[in-house]
Each structure stands twice: as structure tokens, then as C-alpha cells.
Amino acid sequence: MSVKKYFLFKKINKIIYRIWVSKGAKTQENERNKNKKKNPNSPEYKDAIKKQCERVMKIWGSSEEYSYGFFRILKLLLALSAFVFPGLYVKYLSDKIGYIYRKISIETYVIVKLIIAVLILCSNFVPLLSPALILLTIYLMTETILYLLSLILLSDVYSSPDNPGRSVVLAIINYIEITVDFAILYKLLNLIQKLNMSAQTADEISGLESAYFSFVVSTTAGFGDYIPNTINQGYLLVIVHLCVVWIFVILFMNYFINIFNETRKNGHKGLSIKRN
Numbered sequence: 001m002s003v004k005k006y007f008l009f010k011k012i013n014k015i016i017y018r019i020w021v022s023k024g025a026k027t028q029e030n031e032r033n034k035n036k037k038k039n040p041n042s043p044e045y046k047d048a049i050k051k052q053c054e055r056v057m058k059i060w061g062s063s064e065e066y067s068y069g070f071f072r073i074l075k076l077l078l079a080l081s082a083f084v085f086p087g088l089y090v091k092y093l094s095d096k097i098g099y100i101y102r103k104i105s106i107e108t109y110v111i112v113k114l115i116i117a118v119l120i121l122c123s124n125f126v127p128l129l130s131p132a133l134i135l136l137t138i139y140l141m142t143e144t145i146l147y148l149l150s151l152i153l154l155s156d157v158y159s160s161p162d163n164p165g166r167s168v169v170l171a172i173i174n175y176i177e178i179t180v181d182f183a184i185l186y187k188l189l190n191l192i193q194k195l196n197m198s199a200q201t202a203d204e205i206s207g208l209e210s211a212y213f214s215f216v217v218s219t220t221a222g223f224g225d226y227i228p229n230t231i232n233q234g235y236l237l238v239i240v241h242l243c244v245v246w247i248f249v250i251l252f253m254n255y256f257i258n259i260f261n262e263t264r265k266n267g268h269k270g271l272s273i274k275r276n
Helices: 003-020 023-038 048-060 069-084 086-095 099-122 127-153 164-188 207-218 233-266
Strands: 192-194 226-228
Touching (some): 048 069, 048 086, 086 127, 099 164, 099 207, 226 233
16 A cells, blocks of 8 residues: 555544544543553443443342342343343453444444344345344344343443433434344244235235334334234234333333433533443
8 A cells, every 4th residue: 555545544534533533522532541541440441241240240249128039030131141142242342442432333233233134124035044034133133122121120230321312312223123123023934914915925025015014013003904914923923022112112211211300400411421
């Protein structure tokens, strides 16, 4: 690479970074790095895996009066589930570069998961790949659902988001991803058909039709122009889909309302509150 091309590449890279990161965020990152060098053993600067281990131990050794029964087991399982999915390791690796890179990497990972889901839905793969794609879809969707539940049910061990507005946007992307994931299952498992028509194969139902049915279920609009074509699997998946939607809507509305109320009480400007 010539010197001229190198400086051009460096300038383009700087412009892209400037678009993604404000001066204030960069200043904060520099200050954070200085503090990290002074106090490398501070809990604030531990990597993602160590933090997650501490969360598990905090739940296990909890002295709270209400930490018992099914709810305690559920909290432990949610905390442990993070080790099974890629999200935790994306945080771990990107945090080695910097705090801002970790935030951007998380955003990128969320968007990539949505893109993967859309590509699976829109592509016509050979039938032999269908089982693998179904498993991949269930795996990624499970990670998203468990992560969202962890934010709510493990709020006592997770710190509040530094930017609730950003969290809302990521939650919306997660919601769309889950809806597209269900659309993939409806299509690949051949579980829907048009009303007043005989059973159709997965090839006859397009990705757009599956997405349409999935979004109609997610919004509980119920137009009735598409219906499950099997009494057992189709109806069961719709029930699971609706349960996920209502858990998402009810719990998250309560979660973000509490966060925004906390922001107002603390008298912070904009949407910035407690840092991770």
C-alpha cells in the first residue's frame, strides 16, 4: 500500500469513527482508560466473563429475604445461561479494545442477528439444511429472549443502562428479530396457510407471507387471512409466540417506565443515568 493510500484509508477510518463516536464519548473513554490504569483491580473494569461469574455468585450467596423458591432458581438459570451464548464473549473480546468498542460491538451483534434472521427467511435453501437453520434460529432467538428477561428479572445484579434511549432502540431491534425468527419457524416447519385453501408446502408460502403472519400475531391484530394449518404444532407455536409477545410488552413497559422515572428523580439531563 502506497503512503498516499495509507493516509487516505486512515482519514476515511477517522471520519467513520467520528460519525459513530462523539467527542464527549471519546473524552469519557480516555478518562476511563486513565482510571483503569490507576485502578486496574477496580470492579468497574473487570471483564465481562468475570462480571457474569460475580453476578452468579451474588445470586447464589444472596441474603435477601425474598431469594427463595422458583424465583431464585430462575434467576440462577438466567445468569448461567449467558455462558452458553455468543453475546457474553462478544462483550469480553471487544472490551479488550475499549469501552466504546464494546458498546458498538454489542449494537453490531444485535443488528447482525437480525440480518441473519432476515437472510434465512428470504433465502430458498435446500430441504436438507432446514433442520440446521431451525436449530440456529431457535438458538439465537433463545439468547435474545433470555437476555431480555435477564435485564428485567436480574435488575438487582445488573447495573442500570447508561443510556435508556439506546436500550429502547436495541429492545425494538430485538423485538423485530424475535418476530422474524418466529416467521422462519412458521415457514420452515410449514405451519401456516391461506384461509379457505388446502394445506400448502413451505415452498408455496413466501418469506414475506410468513413475516406478515408473524407480525400480525405479534401485534395481536388477527386479520384471519392466514391461519395455522396444523392443530398441534401450528397452534402451539402461535400460543408460544403470543406468550413471548405479552411477556415482552408487559415486562418491558414496566422496566423502561421505572428507568425513565429514575432518570427524572435523579435530575439528570437527557437520558443519561448510572454507568455500567
